[in-house]
Amino acid sequence: MADTVTRPDPDALLARIEADTEREQRGNLLDMARLQEGHVQLRREWQPLEEVVGASMQTLAVPLARHxxxxxxxxxxxxxxxDSVLMERVFCNLLENAAKYTPAGSRIEIAARxxxxxxxxxxxxxxxxxxxGREESLFEKFTRGQDESSVAGVGLGxxxxxxxxxxxxxxxxxxxxPEGGARFIITLPAGEPPVVVPEI
Structure with a gap:
């Protein structure tokens, strides 16, 4: 007896996408308000960059799968x-933008030096x-990039x-x-990481 394949309901799928988008937008608005008012307390810890990058990629596994x-x-x-939670948000927003505004099969690169x-x-x-000419203005609130009408969001990322x-x-x-495409460049202070003494 052949297995029956249940196809997802397009209306239910669309409703879920819209709900996720609305929740993301509310979160962005709340985060922006807290950051502007100085109500965000940084929980800074010394940690490897690769962990927060990996967590961001895992969060966005579905949209990044096309790239x-x-x-x-x-x-x-x-x-x-x-602050690992906030820095994960940074990479999630940048990676999500890259996935949104580039066609399937495009290459996304994360590098550090x-x-x-x-x-x-x-x-x-x-x-x-x-x-x-809009490279700087894109960082202003409620500003969006290419193909604004076809990409969900309110321009806070x-x-x-x-x-x-x-x-x-x-x-x-x-x-x-120069070779085509966009690039976002972040600089962070290196500081003086603690010296880890190996256990004997």
Missing amino acids: EVVVNLPADLPLLEF NEGDRITITVADNGPGLPP LAIVRAIVQAHKGTVRGENR
Whole structure:
């Protein structure tokens, strides 16, 4: 006897997507209000960058499945002092934007390098790029990028990214890559990680 394949109800699926989008938008608005009012207490701990990047990718496993994701984090990258929950939000927002605004099959790259007193992290893609001349204004509240009518959101993702990065005494900017696509560059202070003494 053949197995019966149950197909998802399109209306139910659409309702779920809309509910998830609405919940995300409410969360963005609440986060932005808290960040602006200084009500967010950073819970900073020394930790590896790869863990928060990995957690972000796991959270976005479904939208990222349509893309080629390449992670290039040096093995000797030092520990960074940051709030893991907030920094995960930074990478989730950047990766989600990359997945939203680039066609299926596009390449998304996450890389980092040690520059002495700071760590530079990039999230790049080979999609259509940022609107020329609007690279800076995209970080303003309620500002969105390409294909605004076809992509859900209220334009708070990058504003939240900047607010969180600045709360960590860092900087973030967006630019178009010479070879095509967009690139977001985050710099965070390297600080002085604690010395870990191996147990004998």
